[in-house]
Amino acid sequence: MKLPISWLKDFVDLDGLSVEDIARTFTFGGLEVEEIHYAGLPMPKDAASNEFKTSGIGWDRDKIVVAEIREVKPHPNADRLTLLDLFDGTQEQVVLTGAPNIFHLKGTGKLAKPIKVAYAKEGSTIYDGHADGLVLTTLKRAKIRGVDSYSMVCSEKELGISEEHEGIILLDDDAPVGMALVDYIGDAVLEVKINPNMARNANVYGLARELAAMTGRDLRSLPDFGGLKGGAGNFAEIEIVDPQLNPRFVLGLIRDVEIKPSPYWVQRRLRLAGVRPISNIVDATNYAMLELGEPLHAFDYDVLNERAGKKQVKIITRAAQDGEKLTTLDNVERTLSSMNVLVCDEKGPLSIAGVMGGAESEVYDASKEILEAKAIEPKEGEPTMGKINMRGKSTTNVLLEGAAWNFINIRRTAKQHNLPSEASFRFSRGVHPALAEMGVRRGLQLMAEWSGGKIEAGLVDNYPLPPKESVVEISTRDVKRILGIELSAQEIASLLERLEFKCEIRETIIDTRKSKNELSNIEHRISVTAPPYRLDIGEGVVGVADLMEEVARIFGVERIPETRLADPLPPQVGNPAFEWDERVRDILVRLGLQEVVSYRMTSPEREGRLAAHNEYARIANPITPDRNVLRRSLLASALEAAEKNVRAESLELFEIGPIFEPVKNDLPRELPRLAIVLTGLRAATSWDVKDSPALDFFDLKGRIELLLAGLRFVDVTYAPTESVAYLHPGKAAEVKVNGQVVGVFGELHPLTKEKYELGARPVLAAEFNIETLRALSPAYGIVPVAEFPPVYEDIAIIVDESVAASRVEGLIRQTGGRSVSDVRLFDVYRDEKIGANKKSLAYSLTYQAADKTMTDAEAAAIRNKIVKRLEHEVSAKLRS
Amino acid sequence: MDQLNDIEKAALDALASVVTEEALQAWKTAQLGRSSPLMQVFAGLGKLSKEERPAVGSAANRVKVAIEAALAARETEIKAAALAKSLEEDALDVTLPGRTVNVGRLHPSTQQLRRVLDILKEMGFQVYTSREVETDEMNFQMLNFPLHHPARDMQDSFYVESEGRGDNPILMRTHTSPGQIRAMREYAATNPQNPPPIRIALPGMCFRYEQITSRSEMQFNQVEGLAVGEGITFADLKGTLSDFARRMFGQNARTRFRADHFPFTEPSAEMDVECFVCGGKGCSVCKRSGWLEILGCGMVHPVVLQNGGYDPKRYSGFAWGMGPERQLMLRYKIDDIRYFWGNDVRFLEQF
Structure with missing residues (x-):
């Protein structure tokens, strides 16, 4: 809402208030001023440090x-x-x-x-x-x-x-x-943000009322409508088919208007308020709307008379029929649906209620039409360009409509036809029916003033559904309990009365309930009646909250003191699942990995590069076609992140977040996952590192081992797997913790890798189900540090290629039992002397006794047992 | 006696040209070794007369001491010279870059979420997380956004395809607030007659139907706080959030509250913090106003309390919400929100 200060001045004395003071008052009161446009009034001296966004010039x-x-x-x-x-x-x-x-x-x-x-x-x-x-x-x-x-x-x-x-x-x-x-x-225009709860203030008078209330000044009443009052008019009839859609419809009539431009001050105010001046009659409807908040619509009364065949004009409001058509005043033929409400006469639709008028019955300015026709000189042979309502004669008699509409309906209609307008903005947020009559009277008054027309006595007013008067009971205790301030009933009443609430301090009750938050056991109850311009005050507890907002605003949110919570602290239980994920993050970061966070939305094509899924939770209104489903693979997200950094020498990335498994017509399952991607050089190239080897399978495996050790898992096993299509079948493993599969990792399959732009080096990838990990119990406690000297010994054995290193190590540990405290594979060797399809595995063994010094002889005995076992189980040969 | 003087002179003269450890050893053998002239003098002492013996003996001793002292001095000199030489040879170009190790980092949003949550945890607000895909009912209706209400214009949603759900379609949550309902219901279920007090922080990813530009994103993190109990007031809200602001933005951080509107709180307010970049003097970060909009807050709307299983006549509470990415953008002068999910390590490495 653009609010010219000069217009505001019509209703509140602004003496002693600068433009910025006014803007600040509004802003603190819940009507944020987003910008001040200076159109003449002096701009603040130091515009650079102004607290508001400004534009314009001072004269x-x-x-x-x-x-x-x-x-x-x-x-x-x-x-x-x-x-x-x-x-x-x-x-x-x-x-x-x-x-x-x-x-x-x-x-x-x-x-x-x-x-x-x-x-x-x-x-x-x-x-x-x-x-x-x-x-x-x-x-x-x-x-x-x-x-x-x-x-x-x-x-x-x-x-x-x-x-x-x-x-x-x-x-x-x-x-x-x-x-x-x-x-x-000289003027300044405040751009005031109208939140939904402030819909009633999308007009100058409403904002003036707020400013008056917040500054304790008097609100001037509207100009006297003088002799305009009067009984029922008889120039038209109104039939309302559905009062739920149209609770009130008011018509006024003014005759013998002369259509011409409005006075300059009117045009200037309209322009400052963001509305284009058209002619005195149209301007009067807009001016009244901007001033009071009631959108008006002016009909050419003679057109309606003609349509009625010289009979009484009868206005009918009803829901449109699906497929019904109407040409609106922007000369667009619109196909209507049953959610639209129409203002019709007996011949058919005249306008889309509350949204836009029809072309045929709009107020017509012949002089403008002639100017326009002149401006477009038709070429020879071409038909003259002209509007369909080229009537030749300007409107002289104006029928003025002010109505109340169901806001949901208007909202949906404006959306459907993409017709945001000043009228639909207001009607879609709710306009009190009381304003319909006020608006029509103000509109007629302005038309008479600016056009020389004569107002026909009386109004035609059909008001089948007045809103329920909103009466809410609040107490001094409510104010104390919700706002934390102690105000007397009189103080509360006087705050609310500034906004035209009617307050009645009902009685004094001795409250026998004892509660720690009550300083007094006396409470005064106030019965508060909402003023006849507001639809936003609810009933019961909602109404109480609505009034608390008003008390806080008018009292001043800034004036409410700051206190600390006195209410008991709830039991502190933490959030183990959340903390677990944070721990996983910490360990991975310690291992040198960079966390990434990706979009939850992706496309089947993007993910299909890694693994195709048929079922997705699909976005019904994607913002771009390549973000039209919820991701099913976190690894796909992480690989895309790696792809974006393909120029980096080395990448070690991880992401933790949910994937979404669709459930038909229900909420998808959100499953937390961990994805890791490694690729590039093991060490950064520098002045003394020239040819670092590329990161490979074992770099990833080492990090996974350290992650799981960091999480204190002891029973961790790795087994080759060929079941993961996107991994190299010979360089893929699944990870089991306590016998349960928790994830897979390996080198990306060459065919998968081809689909990504990830450079030449191997790409290592891992995917974990961290929900499964969370559920597994880790081991606690340390292994005692040995006190007595151990015996160290290296052995090398030759086995077939097909024997897994983990099997050999397992056998060594199993056979050695507690006496072998450490087994470390330090060499894997192949050559002709060993033989084809054979490999040599060299281990460093540490023999350790808990209670004494291990002797060489004891160690040799254990070693012999181990070697025998290996010879027997995996046909190993000790290398000499 | 003259012989001794000659020996001394010859030894010291020879020493003058000794510059290496090896030469020194050779000189030592030559001058002090068994067959050296000096030692020959000592060996010959017995053949001298009683009268001559003491004088020659003491003179020989003096020469020996002198030669030994010269030896020690030269030895020290040669060692020092050798050390100096080796130190010089070992010198590095200390301006060469050092060897680094690979440093892992959390995503800046995670870092900021932690900063916020760590403070809130200390203030007694425990982390509560809930799902990212929600129903219209939980995301809007339960939070006092009725169907077709104009307040919904403020939060355009992404919908997830579904059929036959009528007025309760599936959507991406537009805020973490549906967690408020879920949490309240969980707490209330433990004791429906006397639901326990609540103090929770709700972090998580939220989604709005917005074009991705430097200023707007389709997904962003939010942290909400919720306190529910008997006798929680708007004054408590102000005090608690000002405490939070001091922890978050500095001990002297000043706050101010402006009335605002959110459907799920009433009364509602916006909290501004004095610009931590310029200290309130006005700068490009605060757009010269001296203040930064940090969070929206308010007293939990009675309808929301009711939907959560808390009787609004007995219970009250406050809630607030803020954006970690926005806070980062202000703090680090990040002018393009797209950096956050762009996953460019050149951005991520800077945190």
Whole structure:
């Protein structure tokens, strides 16, 4: 909502409040000012440190003034330019201009009625009207086509009022010549964010009411509608088919209007508020809407009469039929559905209720039509371009609609037809039906003022469904309990009364309940009735909360003290699952891995490179086609992350997060996973490292071993696996903890790797189910550190290639039992002497006794047992 | 006697040209060895007369001491010279880069989540996590966003395809708040008549239907806090969050509260923290205002309490929500939110 300060001033005395004070008050009261646009009023001195976003310019009091044009003379050397005889209040000036909107007065001699304009003297700073966007410029003396030019008559764009640069500003006739322009029409516009709970304030009067309440000032009442009141009118009938959709419909009539431009001050205010002026009648509907919040719609009464065949005009509101059509005033034929509500007459639809009027019955300005028709000169043979409602005669009688609509309906309709408008913005957030009548009366009053029309006595008002009056009971205890402040019933009532709530302090109750948070056992109850412009005050406990918000806002959220929680601390139980994942992260980071976090959304094509899935939880409204499903593989995410860093010399990445397993028409299963990707060089290339080997299977395995050891798992086994299609069948292992499979890892299959841009080096990948890991119990306790000297010995054995190293080590450990405290494989060797299909495995063994020094003889005995066992089980031969 | 003087002179003269350890050893053998002239003098002492013996003996001793002292001095010199030489030879170019080890790092969002959660844990707020894909009911309806309510405009959602669910479609959660309902229900189930107090922190990934640009993302982390109990007030909310801000942004961090609106809290507010980059003087980070919008907060709406199994007439509470990525962007002057899920290690390495 764009709020011109000048308009606000109509309703609240702003003396002593700067523009920034006002903006700050709104902002703290829940009506955030997102930007201040200065259109004349002085900008704060140090704009750079202003607390608000600002734009626009302040006008120099001495240099930019109201002036009058006394004669428009031709320029001696330029047909399109004119020279103005202008009086600026102190002296005569000759001003050069090309403004089209006074061009027709060129050479007509002294003007009978001087034209009031905004005059910028030499040296004043304004916007360059001819530049794209807003570029400041300072007026300097120059010769234009042989004539001295040093000052300007200004357009709205040049003064920062609007984008308008079609012609100069033509001020109203009563503008005082010589007055500083800032004093006459200097303004600032607050861009106020209207949250859903503030829908009632999407209008000047609503914001004025809030400001008055928060600053403790008086709210001026609306201009007196004077003789407009009166009984029921008889110029139309109204039939409401469904009061749920249309709780109220009000019509007023004004006759003999003359359609013409609105006064300049009206146009200026509308433009500042972001609405384009059209004509006095349309402007009156918009002005009343911006002022009061009730969107109005004006019909050409004669068109309706004609459609009614000279019978009584009858307005019918109803839901549209599916497929029904209406051409709206933007000349688009729209196909309607049953959720749309229509305003019709007996002949058919006239407008889409609350969203947009129809073309046929709109208020018609013939003069504008002629101008437009002239602007588009038809080529010979082509039909004249024209609107379908080219009626030839301007509207003279206006039927004015003010209504209340079901906000859900309007919201859905505006969305469906993609018609966001000032009207639908308000109606889709709820407008109180009481405003329908007020709006129509205000609209008629403005039309009469600006068009010379005569208001027909009475209104036609059909009001089948008045909203329930909202009455909520609150107590001083509620305020203490929810806000933590102690206010008396009178104080609470006076805060709420500033927003026009009616408060009745009902009684004093001795509350016998004892609670630690009550300082007093007396509570005063206040019965609060919501004012007739609000639909947002609920019932019961909701109503209480709604009123607490109002008390807090008007009291001032900033004034509420800060206290510490006195309520008991709940039992502290932690979150073991969350902490477990954090521990996994910590260990991996310690091992040198970098954590990545990817999008949960991916596409089957992306993931298909790794492993194809048929079933996915699919996004119904993806933002891009390559993020249209929820991921099923975390490893695919991690590989994509690696791919993005393909230029890195070495990558060690991991990600922890959920994958999503679809469940038909229900919530997908969210399964936590860990993925690891390693690729690149084992050591960074540097001045003394030239040819580091590439990371391989065992680099990954080592990290996995350390991860599982860090998690204190002892029973960890690795077995080859060929069941993972994306892994190299000979370089893939599954990991079991306590006998249960927890993950797989290995080198990426060459065919899989081909599908990624991951360079030439091997890519190692692992995928773990950390939920399974979490559920397994780790071992605790340490192994005592041996006190007595051990015996160290190396043995090398020759076995067939097919014998797994883990099997040999297992046999050594099993046979050696507690006496062998450490087994370390230090060499794997193959050559011709050993024989084809054979390998030599060399182990360092540590023989250790817990209670004494191990002797060489004892160690030899154990070794002999081990060698025998190996010879027997895996046909090993001791290498000499 | 003259002979002794000659021996001394010859020895010391010879020593002058000795510069290596080996030569020194040879010189030592030559001058002090068994067959050296000096030792020959000692060996010949017995043949001298009683009268001559003491004088020659003492003179020979003096020469021996002198030669030994010269030897020791030269030995020290030669060692020092050798050491100096070897030190010089071993000198490195200390400006060459050092050898590094591979350092692992947490994703910056994880780091920031931890900072936030560590503080909250100390304040008694325990971590509560819940699912990322939710029903409309849990994500909106239970949180006082009725169907078709204008408040829903503020949170455009991603929907997950499903059929026959009517007004309860499946969607990606737009905030961690559905966890509030889940947590309250879990707690309330333990004692439905007298539900226990709650203090939890709800971290996690959230999703909004937004184009990915430098300023907006389709997924982001959120941390919410929730306190429910008997007698929790808006004043407590202000105090607790100001405490949090001091822990998070510095001991002197000033806060201010502005009324705001969220469907699931009422009254609601926005908390600003004095800009920690410029100390409130105004800078590009705070857009010259001196304040940073850090979190939204408010008293838990009675409808939400009710939906969680807590009687709003008896219980009250507050909740707040904030964005770790936003906090990081402010703190580290990150001007493009796309860095976070871009997974470029050149970005990630900087944290």
